[in-house]
Amino acid sequence: MDTNKERIDLIKKVYSKTEYPKIIDINFNELGNISINEQLEAEVSVEEFFQLYTKLFYEIPSYGGVRSHEYLITTSAEYIDFEPNNDIIEALQREITQLRKELLQSQIDKAEALTGESLGLDINNIDNEDALKEIQSQLNQSGATI
Numbered sequence: 001m002d003t004n005k006e007r008i009d010l011i012k013k014v015y016s017k018t019e020y021p022k023i024i025d026i027n028f029n030e031l032g033n034i035s036i037n038e039q040l041e042a043e044v045s046v047e048e049f050f051q052l053y054t055k056l057f058y059e060i061p062s063y064g065g066v067r068s069h070e071y072l073i074t075t076s077a078e079y080i081d082f083e084p085n086n087d088i089i090e091a092l093q094r095e096i097t098q099l100r101k102e103l104l105q106s107q108i109d110k111a112e113a114l115t116g117e118s119l120g121l122d123i124n125n126i127d128n129e130d131a132l133k134e135i136q137s138q139l140n141q142s143g144a145t146i
Contacts, residue, residue: 104123108135
């Protein structure tokens with residue numbers, strides 16, 4: 001048998017029924033039951049949001065999931081139905097189409113001059129980009145390019 005036993009005294013503090021609510025919190029705060037006033041105080045205002053955003057700007061990843069600048073831009077653009085540079089892109093596409101028509105017309109003129117025959121193509125009536133590419137491809141294959 002072990003003769004070096006230590007004695008440990010356990011002290012139990014007992015509170016009366018009226019005394020323990022004063023000492024021990026008996027509310028269910030851990031379960032998330034908070035008052036309406038506490039909920040309102042916990043909400044972030046738009047001004048506070050932008051202050052936090054400015055403060056955290058460089059800590060937010062550029063690309064990624066829902067916690068990135070990319071996500072903020074995409075969701076905000078969808079919300080306001082924003083398509084950046086759409087007008088510029090459409091204008092440039094129209095200009096490219098017009099330049100392709102002019103180039104194709106000059107190639108047709110050259111082919112007609114070399115063969116002495118009219119190809120009977122009216123470029124102004126072709127609005128389909130694929131049709132323009134097809135005609136240009138056929139001219140290139142025939143060796144009538146500039």
